[in-house]
Amino acid sequence: METADLTHHISRRFNEDLEKVRNQVLQMGGFVEGQLHKAITALVEGDSSLGESVATEDYKVNGMEVAIDEECSRILALRAPAAGDLRVIVAIIKTITDLERIGDEGEKIGYIASRLATMERPADKYREVKHLGRQVAQMVHTALDSFARMDAQAALKTAQEDRMVDEEYESIQRQCMTFMMEDPRSISRALEIMWIVRALERIGDHAKNICEYVIYMVHGKDVRHTSLEDVAKQLDQAATRR
Amino acid sequence: MAPMWTFALVRLAGILLLGLFLGLIFGSPWLWVVLAASAYLAWQLSNLYRLDRWLRRRSQLAPPAIGGIWGDIISQVVRLHRRKRFHKQQLVQLFRELRKSTAALPDGVIILSGQREILWFNRPAGRLLGLKRPIDIGLRIDNLIRAPEFAGYLQGEDFSVPLVIRPSIRLDQYLALQLVPYGPGQSLLLARDVTRQMRLEAMRQDFVANASHELRTPLTVISGYLDTLAEDAGLDRAWEGPVRDMRAQAQRMNAIIADLLELSRLESADGEAPREPIDVPAMLERLRTDALSRTEPPRVISLEIATARWLYGAASEVESAFTNLLVNALKYTPVEGSVQMRWWADGDAACFSVIDTGIGIPAEHIPRLTERFYRVDPGRSRDQGGSGLGLAIVKHALQRHGGWLDVESSEGKGSTFTCHFPPQRVYERG
Numbered sequence: 240m241e242t243a244d245l246t247h248h249i250s251r252r253f254n255e256d257l258e259k260v261r262n263q264v265l266q267m268g269g270f271v272e273g274q275l276h277k278a279i280t281a282l283v284e285g286d287s288s289l290g291e292s293v294a295t296e297d298y299k300v301n302g303m304e305v306a307i308d309e310e311c312s313r314i315l316a317l318r319a320p321a322a323g324d325l326r327v328i329v330a331i332i333k334t335i336t337d338l339e340r341i342g343d344e345g346e347k348i349g350y351i352a353s354r355l356a357t358m359e360r361p362a363d364k365y366r367e368v369k370h371l372g373r374q375v376a377q378m379v380h381t382a383l384d385s386f387a388r389m390d391a392q393a394a395l396k397t398a399q400e401d402r403m404v405d406e407e408y409e410s411i412q413r414q415c416m417t418f419m420m421e422d423p424r425s426i427s428r429a430l431e432i433m434w435i436v437r438a439l440e441r442i443g444d445h446a447k448n449i450c451e452y453v454i455y456m457v458h459g460k461d462v463r464h465t466s467l468e469d470v471a472k473q474l475d476q477a478a479t480r481r
Numbered sequence: 482m483a484p485m486w487t488f489a490l491v492r493l494a495g496i497l498l499l500g501l502f503l504g505l506i507f508g509s510p511w512l513w514v515v516l517a518a519s520a521y522l523a524w525q526l527s528n529l530y531r532l533d534r535w536l537r538r539r540s541q542l543a544p545p546a547i548g549g550i551w552g553d554i555i556s557q558v559v560r561l562h563r564r565k566r567f568h569k570q571q572l573v574q575l576f577r578e579l580r581k582s583t584a585a586l587p588d589g590v591i592i593l594s595g596q597r598e599i600l601w602f603n604r605p606a607g608r609l610l611g612l613k614r615p616i617d618i619g620l621r622i623d624n625l626i627r628a629p630e631f632a633g634y635l636q637g638e639d640f641s642v643p644l645v646i647r648p649s650i651r652l653d654q655y656l657a658l659q660l661v662p663y664g665p666g667q668s669l670l671l672a673r674d675v676t677r678q679m680r681l682e683a684m685r686q687d688f689v690a691n692a693s694h695e696l697r698t699p700l701t702v703i704s705g706y707l708d709t710l711a712e713d714a715g716l717d718r719a720w721e722g723p724v725r726d727m728r729a730q731a732q733r734m735n736a737i738i739a740d741l742l743e744l745s746r747l748e749s750a751d752g753e754a755p756r757e758p759i760d761v762p763a764m765l766e767r768l769r770t771d772a773l774s775r776t777e778p779p780r781v782i783s784l785e786i787a788t789a790r791w792l793y794g795a796a797s798e799v800e801s802a803f804t805n806l807l808v809n810a811l812k813y814t815p816v817e818g819s820v821q822m823r824w825w826a827d828g829d830a831a832c833f834s835v836i837d838t839g840i841g842i843p844a845e846h847i848p849r850l851t852e853r854f855y856r857v858d859p860g861r862s863r864d865q866g867g868s869g870l871g872l873a874i875v876k877h878a879l880q881r882h883g884g885w886l887d888v889e890s891s892e893g894k895g896s897t898f899t900c901h902f903p904p905q906r907v908y909e910r911g
Contacts, residue, residue, distance in 0.1 A: 262624065269627025276647075387624040388616050 253318050257327060260310045264331050264338075267303040268383040271342045274300070275379060275442065278348040279372035282435065283365055287356035293349025300342035304335045323459075330456035334386065337445040337452075341379060344438040344445075351431050358428055367414065368435060371407045375439045378404065378446040385453050391474060394453035397446065399467050404443035411436045489550050496521050588673045595666025597622050597635060609656060609672045610648060622670065631658065645675060655679040683749075690745040693738045700738065704731040733868075740870035743801060744853070747877040754881040756793040758908050761833070762786045764800055765824055772807055778816055782807075787825035791908035794882045802878040805871040806835045806898050812867065814839035818895070829904035838895040847888050851876040875900070882906050 274293050281290035311332050314320065320328055378400055385394035415429040415436075454462050454470065458477050462470045500517025504510025531545040532555065539562070544555050583590050589606030591599055598621050602612055610626060617625060623632050626648070634644040643659035655676045661669040707728045710716060716724065769784045776782075792799060810820045818838040825832050842850070846857045854869040875898075876886055883903045890896035 262621065265624045265627055266629070266632055269623075269632065270629050272627060273629055383627065384611075384625065387620060388613075390616060 253314075253320075253324075256310075256314050256318070257320075257324060260307060260314065260331060261327070263303070263307050263310065264334060265383060265387055267300065267307065267335065267338055268379075268386070270303065271300055271338050271345065272376065272379055272383070274342055274345040274349070275372075275376050278345045278352060279369065279376065281349055282352035282355065282372075283369045285356040285360055287353040290349040290351075290353030290356065294346050294353070297342050297346035300339055304339040307335050308332065326456050326459055330452040333452050334449050337448045341442050341445045344442050347438050348435050351435055355428065355431055361425075361428070365432070367407075367411050368432060368439075371404065371411060371436060371439050374400070374404055374407065375443050375446070378443055379449075382446040382449040382453070385450060389453070389457050391454045391457040394450035394457075395467065395471060395474060398450040398454075398470075401443050401447040404440060408436055408440040408443075485550055485553060492549075493521060588671055591622065591670040591672070593622055593660075593668045593670055597668075599625075600667075606670075606672055609674060626658075634658070635660065643671075643673075645679070686745050686749050689741060690749070693741040693745070697735075697738050697742075700731060700734055704728065704735065707731055737868040737870070740868040740874060744870055744874050744877060747798065747874065747881060750881065753883065754795040754798060754878075756906075757796060759792045759794055759796045759799055761792050761799070761824055761831075762789065764796070765803070765822055765833075768800070768803055768807060769822065772811065776811060780811065780814075780816065781819040782811075783819065783821045785821065785823045785825075787823060788831065789910060790824075790826060790831045791910055792831065792882070792902055793906050793908050794902075798878040798881060802875040802900060803833060805875050806833075806900070809867075809871055810835045810837040810839065810896075810898070813837065814895070827901070829907065831902045831907045832899050833902075834897055834899040836895065836897045841892040841894055841896055842888070842890040843892055844890070847890060850888060851886065 274296065277289055278293045280286065281293060311328050314328055318324075378397055381393060381397040385391070385397060412433065415433050419426045419429045448463075451462050454460060454474070458474065460470075460473060460477075462473070496517050497514055500514040501510055503517075504513030507513070528545075528547050528551045531547065532551060535542050535545050535555070536558070544559060546552075547555065584603045586603060587605060589603065589609045591602040591606050591610075591612075594600050598619055599612070599617055601618070602614075606612060607614065612625065623635055626646075628646045628648075630644060630646055634640075640660040640662065643657040645655055645657050648654055648656055653676070654674065655678075657673045657675045659671045659673075661671060663669065707724060710720075710724050711728055765784055765786065769782055772782055773779070807820070807822065814820055814837045820838075821834075821836040823832075823834040823836065825834070842857055846855075849855050850857075851872045853873045856869060872886070879886055879900055879902075883906055884901050887899040887901060888896065889899075
């Protein structure tokens, strides 16, 4: 297993550095997950102060990204890692960018949620948005889990879920348009909702990216811009070759 | 010496003597002795070889049938082996039972190494926290439970109170996590589903808040009419007393409801109090002036500001805690007694004390003082018109600021109530 490789290094310090930066990434991931949950809760429960707190806390995510980025540059410069270790560092550098974007989208959702809290709430209490939010949050969670476990199979499965998120996104979009046509007074709210579901859909894409980095980290295969069916086939081949 | 050893020695001597004897008959006796000794050595070597072969493949071969000292050694080995196997079986049995019992625990149990890596976990832990076997063995627990509060909890020193988190896999759930350190660096992580308790607690809080709120409206109407009645000049003399009493009781009820609402607000507020700077010395001056203007007959209330520190906190909550303590002290101190307020520094921390020369509190009541509606002397305190919630409010307000309430008292001499605020809440000015 790859994690076992991580723990067997000539230089113990190098090992510790890698472990540390990996832990930092997962900590950052945990914080971003929390932000996302809070943002969705703020929307669904109409809690404007919670939404605002999500928006004001986003600077922490940015700080973490910068710190991890620096740490990675330091490792690259000092240790000149090769092969698997290099892939880990590269994957981490890319992952934190996506995590930071997820944080930004969460900030956006929190901000809009605090604005929506002052408006009249729809009868369905944002049921569809809540559902989509849960789905996306789950995706982020399993993506980070597969990162922690170095589990390419789970990463692939999570990446495949992105299609469902896209479908849900489109259906909510259509629904919003119907509302707007039926009742022009709901346009301002529907537009805000559109922003939110758009942000959620983007978060799903970022989670998918993270899954792709996990596959890259474990198998050394760049699976971006490839269809997921091909990726599945490649992974099967890799598994049988072992 | 054991008899078989004597026998073995006698046998060796016999063989050597036999060699010597044959040598004397056929000539060259030393050659014969050497021959006899070699034969003996060869025989012993072959025995040694059989023993060695048996020891190597003990499980498949029956013990070699050799008599004498070799037989004795073999039987001792067999005995030793049997005893060891018995102990091993016992241990394995015990281990299995232990594992079965921890696996059958309704709570999640995770064994962590010094680096907080998962060494083992039982099934409920897997279910509650979404852990997978065997892929998660050896992973750090905070890589999988990524809630920032949990990371903070692991880094802290105090594990006596469990941490309640909402796991990402099931948001409607509440989990209580507690770390139990044992041995060198190792620790157990216990996970329990506390969703039910949390829901009940939330329901109770909601109920109190709603009930108080609902009671308030009718009470407002009643006190409104009573106020009008009391000021009505045409009111029958006989009704004056009853109306006055009713008015006083209605006011008391209003105070109780206000306290209940305040308490439930403090309880339902999430987490820590905000961090606005509070000018405590100025606040205390104001409290003293207010209290002096309200007390009838005039009383001695002194104020000592021993530190210029401010606090970070919620001003309204801190003020309500201080007011409650001051009002309490005035209530239980006779007119000729005195009440002293002190704002002082305790190292990096800050403290507020109210020292009275009142009736004091019997020691057995002190631990229960902050319970709701707890009364030391039921008859007396109800006459004084308290709601019975004052100290509960103080306790909650302090908890939200990371502080605590300390009570010292001796009966008949007076009491000291001290609010402790931790250093991270202290605002050092200048």
